[in-house]
Amino acid sequence: MRILLFLHLIGASIWLGGHLILALKILPPAWRARDPAPIRAFEERYEALGLPALLLQVITGIWLATLWLPANAWLSDNPLASLIRLKLGLLALTLMLGAHARLRLIPRLSGANLGGLAVHIYAITLTALALAWVGVSFRFGGVL
Numbered sequence: 001m002r003i004l005l006f007l008h009l010i011g012a013s014i015w016l017g018g019h020l021i022l023a024l025k026i027l028p029p030a031w032r033a034r035d036p037a038p039i040r041a042f043e044e045r046y047e048a049l050g051l052p053a054l055l056l057q058v059i060t061g062i063w064l065a066t067l068w069l070p071a072n073a074w075l076s077d078n079p080l081a082s083l084i085r086l087k088l089g090l091l092a093l094t095l096m097l098g099a100h101a102r103l104r105l106i107p108r109l110s111g112a113n114l115g116g117l118a119v120h121i122y123a124i125t126l127t128a129l130a131l132a133w134v135g136v137s138f139r140f141g142g143v144l
Contacts, residue, residue: 001067008060008135014053016132018046019125027121034111039121043106054094061087068138079142083134090131097124 022042030038065071065087069080101120109117137143 001064004060004064004067008057008064011053011056011060012128012132012135014049015057016125016128018050018053019121019128022046023121023125027118031114031118034114036109036111036114036117039114039117040106040109054098058091061091080138083137083142086134087131090127090134094124094127094131097127 022039026038026042030036065074065084069078069084074081074084097120101117101124105113105117105120
């Protein structure tokens with residue numbers, strides 16, 4: 001379990017760290033200049049590391065969840081089941097935001113519509129932070 005948790009945390013570090021860099025360091029100057037080029041450049045480089053990190057989190061997260069609580073108990077009133085459901089919901093939101101940005105926003109990205117992508121960047125970053133917070137809650141018996 002320790003190795004799984006370590007791998008999960010590595011994936012989370014890459015995913016969350018990359019989005020924090022994008023939201024706090026890359027986006028603000030690009031927004032001020034109305035220039036999507038720095039965001040495109042970051043996305044092109046980060047995607048090769050970020051997507052495998054997300055996949056690593058999904059695999060290890062589901063595996064860890066089954067070790068904490070059998071899958072047939074995920075719909076119970078158990079506090080850990082509530083955390084698992086919350087993590088799965090946040091994962092679904094992450095996937096929807098990421099797919100929408102990748103398939104709809106980024107291909108049409110320009111200085112004029114940078115605001116829509118900015119909202120997505122902040123939303124996915126906040127979702128990643130929420131995933132980390134909920135993950136920490138497992139250590140404390142399911143208390144958020």
